[in-house]
Amino acid sequence: MFAERxxxxxxxxQAALDAALEFHADLPVVQAMRYALRGGKRFRAFxxxxxxxxxxxxxxxxxxxxxxxxxxxxxxxxxxxxxxxxDDDLRRGQPTVHVKWDEATAVLAGDGLxxxxxxxxxxxxxxxxxxELVQALARASGAEGMVLxxxxxxxxxxxxxxxxxxxxxxxxxxxxGALIEFSATAxxxxxxxxxIPLARYAKALGLAFQIADDILDASGDPAxxxxxxxxxxxxxxxxFVSHLGLKGAKARARALVDEAQSALAIYGMKxxxxxxxARYVIERDV
Amino acid sequence: MFAERxxxxxxxxQAALDAALEFHADLPVVQAMRYALRGGKRFRAFxxxxxxxxxxxxxxxxxxxxxxxxxxxxxxxxxxxxxxxxDDDLRRGQPTVHVKWDEATAVLAGDGLxxxxxxxxxxxxxxxxxxELVQALARASGAEGMVLxxxxxxxxxxxxxxxxxxxxxxxxxxxxGALIEFSATAxxxxxxxxxIPLARYAKALGLAFQIADDILDASGDPAxxxxxxxxxxxxxxxxFVSHLGLKGAKARARALVDEAQSALAIYGMKxxxxxxxARYVIERDV
Numbered sequence: 001m002f003a004e005r006x007x008x009x010x011x012x013x014q015a016a017l018d019a020a021l022e023f024h025a026d027l028p029v030v031q032a033m034r035y036a037l038r039g040g041k042r043f044r045a046f047x048x049x050x051x052x053x054x055x056x057x058x059x060x061x062x063x064x065x066x067x068x069x070x071x072x073x074x075x076x077x078x079x080x081x082x083x084x085x086x087d088d089d090l091r092r093g094q095p096t097v098h099v100k101w102d103e104a105t106a107v108l109a110g111d112g113l114x115x116x117x118x119x120x121x122x123x124x125x126x127x128x129x130x131x132e133l134v135q136a137l138a139r140a141s142g143a144e145g146m147v148l149x150x151x152x153x154x155x156x157x158x159x160x161x162x163x164x165x166x167x168x169x170x171x172x173x174x175x176x177g178a179l180i181e182f183s184a185t186a187x188x189x190x191x192x193x194x195x196i197p198l199a200r201y202a203k204a205l206g207l208a209f210q211i212a213d214d215i216l217d218a219s220g221d222p223a224x225x226x227x228x229x230x231x232x233x234x235x236x237x238x239x240f241v242s243h244l245g246l247k248g249a250k251a252r253a254r255a256l257v258d259e260a261q262s263a264l265a266i267y268g269m270k271x272x273x274x275x276x277x278a279r280y281v282i283e284r285d286v
Numbered sequence: 287m288f289a290e291r292x293x294x295x296x297x298x299x300q301a302a303l304d305a306a307l308e309f310h311a312d313l314p315v316v317q318a319m320r321y322a323l324r325g326g327k328r329f330r331a332f333x334x335x336x337x338x339x340x341x342x343x344x345x346x347x348x349x350x351x352x353x354x355x356x357x358x359x360x361x362x363x364x365x366x367x368x369x370x371x372x373d374d375d376l377r378r379g380q381p382t383v384h385v386k387w388d389e390a391t392a393v394l395a396g397d398g399l400x401x402x403x404x405x406x407x408x409x410x411x412x413x414x415x416x417x418e419l420v421q422a423l424a425r426a427s428g429a430e431g432m433v434l435x436x437x438x439x440x441x442x443x444x445x446x447x448x449x450x451x452x453x454x455x456x457x458x459x460x461x462x463g464a465l466i467e468f469s470a471t472a473x474x475x476x477x478x479x480x481x482i483p484l485a486r487y488a489k490a491l492g493l494a495f496q497i498a499d500d501i502l503d504a505s506g507d508p509a510x511x512x513x514x515x516x517x518x519x520x521x522x523x524x525x526f527v528s529h530l531g532l533k534g535a536k537a538r539a540r541a542l543v544d545e546a547q548s549a550l551a552i553y554g555m556k557x558x559x560x561x562x563x564a565r566y567v568i569e570r571d572v
Contacts, residue, residue, distance in 0.1 A: 023430060029437035030429055079397060084389035103370035104440050107393065108433055111365060114397065115428030118404045122421040131417050135408040142401030143316055144309060147394050151315035154390050 002276035009046035016067035032097050032109035036074045039092050044069045044183040051187025064123035069183050075113035129190045140182035149175025162238035177206035204260035209281045211253040214239040253282045288562035295332035302353035318383050318395035322360045330355045330469040337473025350409035355469050361399035415476045426468035435461025448524035463492035486549035494542035495567045500525040539568040
């Protein structure tokens with residue numbers, strides 16, 4: 001079921017994002033926004049739609065929020081790839097935005113994608129809960145979420161001493177974890193239901209996801225991964241793999257998947273697809 | 287009254303912004319966010335509070351929206367000043383964020399300020415109208431507002447041929463006009479009232495504001511203006527002044543102020559402070 005539902009998320013979200021950017025098609029910034037929004041696994045959108053379904057909410061009702069989270073994710077990638085940040089030339093096997101256009105266009109396209117995320121999120125159905133959802137998205141995005149994580153990452157690069165395992169965990173919980181937690185709790189927020197079990201699920205899942213990323217960087221095939229690998233070791237960067245070793249990192253990721261799955265106990269069989277999703281994040285080789 | 291009410295906006299908004307950034311004070315990105323938020327005329331915040339008052343809404347109820355608009359404005363300045371954009375070293379007489387810190391910190395601080403703007407806007411009182419307000423803010427910020435204006439500005443620089451007066455008008459209506467229009471209609475949005483008269487007021491005011499900026503760049507004193515002047519002429523950039531001449535630009539600005547003031551007719555004397563504000567934008571010498 002997971003693979004099928006991920007595909008539903010992919011096509012639904014692509015249609016929503018295409019519709020949202022039908023204006024000013026002649027402008028390089030808008031072209032760059034569309035380019036940054038193409039492809040991607042749409043795993044965060046899947047989490048929004050799947051936790052919405054878990055709470056009896058139509059996919060159509062949650063689709064703007066699912067598109068919003070992908071727009072926010074896309075913005076973070078465009079800015080992270082900038083020369084003054086991670087300085088990456090490739091993303092999903094294609095030139096990054098600042099390589100294909102220029103830095104100014106990349107800064108602006110990212111800025112526009114963040115604004116688009118909030119505009120989309122406001123379009124979510126279920127009027128009375130939308131504001132809570134927008135507020136949660138803003139918190140996941142800002143200086144207590146993604147921006148905090150990226151700031152800690154930059155601070156670590158200039159600090160000299162490698163990060164401890166606790167520090168890496170804190171960094172990643174903000175950098176990638178906050179948006180995954182938003183995505184996985186979106187359904188509960190929209191339904192006015194308890195978000196705690198899904199937040200637990202998301203926290204474990206987000207860390208497992210990041211450990212899997214570190215494992216891919218340490219041992220993945222660049223042709224499959226679609227971006228440069230071995231960057232962490234070349235930069236002498238502390239990662240889950242540098243602390244735990246490849247075998248230890250894999251064991252930690254498996255334990256986190258178990259933890260994520262057990263957080264779903266109260267939902268019974270209805271949460272099986274989310275359980276499969278948790279296993280997927282450490283089994284993917286791309 | 288205008289000067290007193292601008293001061294009220296200044297102190298109220300500063301308190302709201304300080305309270306919003308009381309976390310992670312040790313992080314350079316958060317320090318840079320605070321730095322970018324200091325000072326400024328707070329003219330946009332004043333417009334939010336004054337149009338809220340016009341519709342019988344307490345300043346305290348509209349304050350988060352007033353703070354939000356200043357956070358969004360601050361983010362746009364930090365990113366506009368970047369080397370890949372306008373490459374400015376001075377802002378309000380002080381080093382710009384990327385000069386005082388570095389480019390990565392400036393990109394992230396701007397990103398964090400945009401997220402903060404949406405978070406603050408969600409905090410506005412008057413529950414049922416907040417979502418419309420957030421949506422209007424997202425539209426003013428994104429690829430149909432500020433980002434569009436900045437994109438047109440960059441496109442103009444690389445195009446070779448100078449912009450026509452109509453093209454400059456379109457560019458400025460997006461780049462600075464959209465956020466001024468948001469600010470001036472915020473009170474009506476929160477009250478569920480007609481936004482058309484205030485939108486007319488804001489459109490004329492926003493253009494007058496930009497013409498005054500062009501006049502300052504052409505003839506202002508850099509010590510008073512707090513940033514470099516004469517940049518437009520040095521860059522051979524088409525502006526209202528290059529098209530209309532200094533005298534013609536001043537006449538156009540005055541005509542726009544008349545237009546802005548006449549749009550307020552239906553509010554009677556209650557809108558006198560907004561009328562004064564319109565005159566202020568072309569009389570300020572800083």
